[in-house]
Amino acid sequence: MGNVVVVGAGIAGIQAALDIAAHGIPVHLIEREPTIGGHMAMLDKTFPTNDCSMCILSPKMVDVARHPDITIHTCSEVEKIAGGIGHFRVTIKKHPRYIDESTCTGCGDCILVCPVEVYNHFDAGIGVRKAIYKPHSQAVPDIVIKDPDHCIECGLCYDVCGPGSVKREDSEQELVLDAASIVLSTGYSVFDAQKKPQFGHLSLPDVVTSLELERMINASGPTGGKIRRMSTGKTPESIVFIQCVGSRDMPLGRPYCSCVCCMQAIKNAILIKEKNPAMDVTICYMDIRSYGKGYEEYYERAKALGIRFLRGMPSDILADKNGLILQVENSETSEILMMHPELVVLSVGMGPAESLPDLARRFGIALEETGFVRTMHDALDTTSTLRPGIYVAGTAVAPKDIPDSVASGESAAMRAFRDAFRLRSA
Numbered sequence: 001m002g003n004v005v006v007v008g009a010g011i012a013g014i015q016a017a018l019d020i021a022a023h024g025i026p027v028h029l030i031e032r033e034p035t036i037g038g039h040m041a042m043l044d045k046t047f048p049t050n051d052c053s054m055c056i057l058s059p060k061m062v063d064v065a066r067h068p069d070i071t072i073h074t075c076s077e078v079e080k081i082a083g084g085i086g087h088f089r090v091t092i093k094k095h096p097r098y099i100d101e102s103t104c105t106g107c108g109d110c111i112l113v114c115p116v117e118v119y120n121h122f123d124a125g126i127g128v129r130k131a132i133y134k135p136h137s138q139a140v141p142d143i144v145i146k147d148p149d150h151c152i153e154c155g156l157c158y159d160v161c162g163p164g165s166v167k168r169e170d171s172e173q174e175l176v177l178d179a180a181s182i183v184l185s186t187g188y189s190v191f192d193a194q195k196k197p198q199f200g201h202l203s204l205p206d207v208v209t210s211l212e213l214e215r216m217i218n219a220s221g222p223t224g225g226k227i228r229r230m231s232t233g234k235t236p237e238s239i240v241f242i243q244c245v246g247s248r249d250m251p252l253g254r255p256y257c258s259c260v261c262c263m264q265a266i267k268n269a270i271l272i273k274e275k276n277p278a279m280d281v282t283i284c285y286m287d288i289r290s291y292g293k294g295y296e297e298y299y300e301r302a303k304a305l306g307i308r309f310l311r312g313m314p315s316d317i318l319a320d321k322n323g324l325i326l327q328v329e330n331s332e333t334s335e336i337l338m339m340h341p342e343l344v345v346l347s348v349g350m351g352p353a354e355s356l357p358d359l360a361r362r363f364g365i366a367l368e369e370t371g372f373v374r375t376m377h378d379a380l381d382t383t384s385t386l387r388p389g390i391y392v393a394g395t396a397v398a399p400k401d402i403p404d405s406v407a408s409g410e411s412a413a414m415r416a417f418r419d420a421f422r423l424r425s426a
Contacts, residue, residue, distance in 0.1 A: 002025065002026070002180050002420045002421075002423045002424040003025070003026045003027070003028060003177065003178060003179050003180060003420065004020050004025055004026070004027050004028070004179055004180060004181050004182070004183065004416045004417070004419075004420050005027075005028045005030065005088070005090050005177055005179040005181075005182045005183070006020075006027055006028070006029045006030065006182075006183045006185060006416075007030045007078055007182065007183065007184050007185065007186060007359070008030070008031065008038070008184065008185035008186040008187055008353075008394070008396070009029050009030070009031035009033075009036035009037070009038065009064075009072070009074075009185075010036075010037065010038025010039060010040060010185060010187040010394060010395075010405070011037075011038060011040045011057060011060075011394070011402060011405050011406060011409070012185040012187075012393040012394025012395070012396075012405040012406065012408055012409035012412075013029065013031075013036075013038070013183070013185035013187075013393065013394070013409065014029075014036060014037075014057075014060050014061065014064055014409070015060070015405075015406045015409035015410055015413070016183045016185060016393055016409040016410070016412050016413040016416070017029045017064055017067075017070050017413075018060065018063060018064060018067070018070075019409070019410055019413035019414070019417070020183075020413045020416055020417050020420070021067050021069040021070045023417050023421070024069065025069065025417055025420045025421070025424075026069045026070075026071070027069060027070045027071070028071050028073060028090075028177050028179070029064065029070055029071065029072050029073065030073045030076050030077070030078065030092055031072070031073065031074050031075075031076065032074075032075065032076060032077045032095075032355070033074065033075070033135070034074055034075055034097070034134075034135055034139065034145040035074065035134070035135045035136070035139035035140055035141070036061055036064060036072060036074065036140050037057055037061055037138075037139075037140065038187050039187060039188070039211075040053055040056075040057050040402060041053070041054065041057060041122075041135075041136060041138070042122065042124070042211065042214055042215060042218075043214050043218070044214055044217045044218040044219070044221075044225075044271070045217075045267060045271060046267075046402055047263045047264070047266065047267040047295070047298060047401075048263070048267075048292070048293075048294040048295055048297070048298035049294075050267070050270070050271070054138060056402075058138050061138070061140040062140065064140065065140045065141060072140075072141060073092060073094060073175070074097075074141065075094060075095040075096075075097050075145070076092045076093065076094045076095070076175075077092065077093055077095070077355070078090060078091070078092055078093075078359060078362060078363075079091040079092060079093045079174070079362075080362055081182070081362055081363055081364070084388065084389060085180070085181065085388040085389030085419060086180050086181075086389065086419060086422070086423045087178070087180075088178070088179040088180070088181070088182060088389065089176060089177070089178060089179075090176070090177045090178075090179055090182065091174060091175070091176050091177075092174070092175050092176075092177065093172055093173070093174055094172065094173040094174075094175060095172060096148075096170030096171055096172060097143075097145045097146070097170065098145070098146035098148060098166065098167045098168075098169075098170045099143055099144055099145060099146060099165055099166060099167060099170075100163070100164075100165040100166075100167060101141065101143055103163040103164070103165045104143040104144060104163065104165040105143075105163065105165075106134065106139075106141075106142035106143045106144065107162075108134065108144070109160045109161065109162070110132050110144060110156075110157035110160055110161055110166060111130050111132055111133055111134070111144065112160075113156040113157060113159075113160050114130035114131050114132050114133075114154075114156065114157060115152075115154060115156070116130060116131035116150055116151065116152055117129070117130060118130075118131065118147070118150050120133075120135075120222070121135075122135040122136055122215075123215045123221060123222050124209070124211045124212045124214070124215050125212070126208075126212050126215055126216065126222055126223075126230070127215065127221065127222025128222070131146065131147045131150040131151040131152070132144055132145070132146045132147070132151070132157050132166070133145065133147070136220065137220065143165075146166060146167075153168075180389070180416075180419045180420040180422075180423045181389045181390070181391065181415070181416040181419035181420055182363070182389065182390045182391070182416070183391050183392070183393055183409075183412045183413065183416050184359070184363065184365075184373065184385070184390060184391065184392045184393070184396055185392070185393040185394045185396055185409060185412070186352075186353040186355060186356050186359060186396045187353050187394060187395055187396065188350040188351060188352065188353055188395040188396075188399065189350075189351050189352065189353050189354050190209065190211055190246075190348045190349075190350065190351070191245060191246025191247070191254070191348040191349045191350075191351055192246075192348075193207075193209050193245055193246070193346045193348050195246070195252065196245055196246070196346075198315065198316035198317070199242065199245065199314075199316070199317050199344070199346055200316075200317045200318075200319075201346060204317060204319055204324065204344075205229075205230040205231040206229050206230055206231050206236075206323060206324055206342060206343050206344065207317060207324070207343075207344045207346065208230065208343070208344070208345055208346070209245075209345070209346050209347075209348045210241075210261070210264055210265065210268070210345055210346065210347045210348055211348065213227075213268055213345050214268070216228065217268060217271055217272070227239075227272060227275075227276070227343070229323075229342055229343055231323075235276070235279075236279070236341070236342035236343040237278075237279060237280065237342055238279065238280040238281075238282075238340070238341045238342050238343070239269075239272065239279065239280070239281050239282070239341055239342070239343045239344070239345060240282045240283075240284060240314075240326065240339060240341040240343075240344050240345070241265045241268075241269060241281075241282070241283040241284065241344075241345045241347060242284050242313070242314060242344060242345070242346050242347060243261055243262060243265060243283065243284060243285040243286060243313075243347045244258075244261065244285070244286050244313070244347065244349070245346040245347055245348050245349065246258070246348050246349035246351070247261060247349030247350075248286065249349075253369075253370075254349060254351065254370070255370070256370055256398070256399065257289060257399070258349035258350040258399045259289075259350070259398075259399035259400055259401055259404075260350070260399065260400075260401045261347040261348075261349060262285065262288050262289050262290060262347075263290060263292075263295055263298070263401070264347065265283055265345070265347050266283070266288075266290075266298060266299055266302045266307075267298075268345070269281045269283060269302055269307045270298075270301065270302050270305060270307070273302075273305045273306065273307055274305070277306075280308075280341075281306075281307045281308065282307075282308040282309075282310055282339070282341070283307065283308070283309050283310065284310050284311075284312055284313060284314060284328055285309060285310070285311060286311070286313060288309065292401065292403070310328065310330055310337070311330060311331045311332050312328045312329045312330050312331050312337075313328065314326040314327065314328040314339075315327055315328070317344055320340070322340060322342075323340060323341065323342045324340065324341055324342070324343075324344055325338065325339070325340055326338075326339050326341070326344070327339075349399070350395060350399040351371065352367075352370070352371035352372050352373075352396070353396065356371065356372075356373070356396065357371065360373065363385075363387065363390055364387050365385040365386055365387050365390055365392075366385070366386050372396065372397055372398055373385060373392045373396050373397050374386060375392060375397055382397055382398075382408070382411075383397075383408070383411045383412045383415055384415065389419055391412040391415045391416055392412065393405070393408045393409045393411070393412035393413075394408050394409060
């Protein structure tokens with residue numbers, strides 16, 4: 001006893017695990033994906049410093065993997081939970097990886113010979129992966145996973161694997177963990193832009209989401225860091241960002257601001273403009289919310305680079321012979337503009353993780369009307385849930401940027417550590 005279970009291994013969960021383990025408390029870090037890192041691993045740069053996202057995240061991922069008091073459980077989900085504070089029993093289900101984790105070296109020889117290619121979830125659907133794969137080159141743990149749904153059993157991976165780590169058959173495993181406290185850091189899901197059909201996502205190839213653009217801009221992404229029109233493969237001469245797609249939208253039941261979309265669009269617009277000074281870049285917005293340290297200066301930097309900020313929301317996006325056409329009213333001047341961008345980026349908002357409602361039921365905690373976890377107090381205590389001993393961190397409680405998610409993970413870690421320390425001291 002005296003252990004802590006952290007559910008979700010994005011940046012908030014990773015920070016919570018590291019802080020708890022630094023005090024000598026054993027941590028079980030549970031992640032349903034094949035690698036830890038969450039959404040932050042998909043990003044290119046972070047605002048407002050334009051630091052490399054993985055340059056910040058990757059050392060923390062390695063620290064988690066090497067820490068003697070942290071046990072990582074990937075491809076795993078919580079099945080049920082029993083008991084109470086100080087004496088939780090958490091049952092997790094580990095999905096089959098079809099790989100011997102103790103012998104796989106992550107060399108990638110099996111990936112090279114695999115003939116099957118499918119869309120890659122990590123690349124937001126604009127890149128491909130093999131039927132046996134690593135989500136990305138810096139995955140932790142540094143081992144592959146075989147996708148049985150797409151594997152054609154050609155046998156090449158079995159033949160090329162020196163240690164014989166690839167399994168023909170594998171099965172689910174069940175593990176029961178004792179815990180003094182639990183940290184829930186399940187992250188977020190991005191808004192499905194198809195729920196706004198007027199913008200033509202997936203029906204118009206040159207309309208992409210902000211997450212798809214992140215993978216396009218990333219040097220390790222499917223396009224090698226080059227901005228491309230999905231219809232022609234050519235570099236666009238003009239780009240329009242549309243803000244608040246799935247945020248501040250009462251009819252869709254999403255009344256909240258998603259916190260990061262304005263700054264993410266500004267960041268990506270700056271990166272695009274710095275690489276392509278001649279490109280016409282416009283951001284259509286309702287309000288620019290640059291609330292953090294250095295954020296307003298970052299906004300002013302974008303304007304100085306020639307990025308256009310247009311206060312108005314397009315009604316719809318249509319295709320024409322030259323690309324796309326959209327109409328928007330500049331609400332500051334009442335001027336109606338007809339725009340012809342070659343690429344449109346939809347800044348999709350954050351929502352609760354898709355697994356959160358089911359997890360909340362199993363954990364016996366309450367959710368708000370928006371679907372995020374309800375905490376003890378909106379302002380005074382944003383970490384404790386209504387069930388003692390279970391704490392929440394990161395974007396499971398509300399939309400947050402990376403610094404706020406890290407701070408939230410640290411706060412939850414100290415609450416969880418307190419419970420574990422009391423149990424050990426009793």
